[in-house]
Amino acid sequence: MANDKKTATVESEEVVNDQEQPVTETETMEETETVEEVEITAQEQKIAELEAKLEDKENRLLRLQADFDNFRRRVKLDQEAAQKYRAQNLVTDILPALDNFERALKVNSEDEKILSFLQGMEMVHRQLAEALKTEGLEAIEAVGQQFDPHLHQAVMQVEEGEGESNTVLEEFQKGYKLKDRVIRPSMVKVKQ
Template identity: 50%
Template sequence: MSKEQSMQTENETEVMEEQQDAQAAEEMKQDINAEVGAEQVSQESAEQLQERVAALTAQSEDYMQRLARSQADFDNFRKRTIREKEELGKYASSKLISELLPIVDNFGRALDTRPEVEGSESFVKGVEMIYRQFENVLQAEGLTAMETVGQPFNPEFHQAVMQVESDEHEEGIVVEELQKGYMLKDKVLRPAMVKVSG
């Protein structure tokens, strides 16, 4: 074998080795890419799974908060309904009693202007008894008359219709009651009409 043939064979062998090395490197590169790709796919799957779990957890917490708010709203509604029912029962007679107050006023006026006629005493006593009986029925329902004269003026309980100068009382004191005020249990049924010192 000549030197040239030997060199050519060596060159061919080198080329073949280089090609084999290149092919092996390419295969190695493909294997590495495949492994990295699989790892990335599994990593992406894990990240997607974590994101899905986080989204579902947030949604679950949102539903729990909504449920808690709904339960609280229902609880408040139930309590308010019970309170309104109790209040309705407590003040059920307020409309009727309000309509009876002018009659109570007229009874009082009638008794203030008793006739000084002979033989009228038994009639006046009868009217007084009816008036007391009427007052007792209203008091049993929770009606009480306000004490106003000498008290400081309070717009929640008093309706001032006049302001007068007074040497006896300091400013802002009720000096005269023109119409009685009434409370029904703990609620003002009718404010008292009063004169106030100025």
């Protein structure tokens, strides 16, 4: 009987042990699943962080590329403008000499020597004007035109005279444009 009790106790312990073991395995499986879920969640968070960083870097790269393209375009426009108006300072310095040539050519004389001299001056003036024209210099039309403050500088206003109001009656000094830029406005008399 004592053996029977021992056997029954051993069998009960085995049954209890057998019952406890599956519970432990289930708990272990649940813990493993929880650990795996935590690891997956952590990995998803890490992936989300990395994706956010990648998106930020891509945005910065796009902005830098756009800034560089804008810089390149500005430099190109500046170079084109510099090339287009490279002669502006020279032309501006030469304009007073051109004006003096035109005033000198208005001299009237009967003397052959003076006429010959004026003819030579006229040839030099024509060559100079042609050279400046090839650089893009052109005279601003003034007499008979509507007054334009961008092209004309009114130094005198009169009420009498032919033409409509706000019309240029007389030009005192020629104005010039280099390509599309006014480098000196015409000095004019305007009818009110």
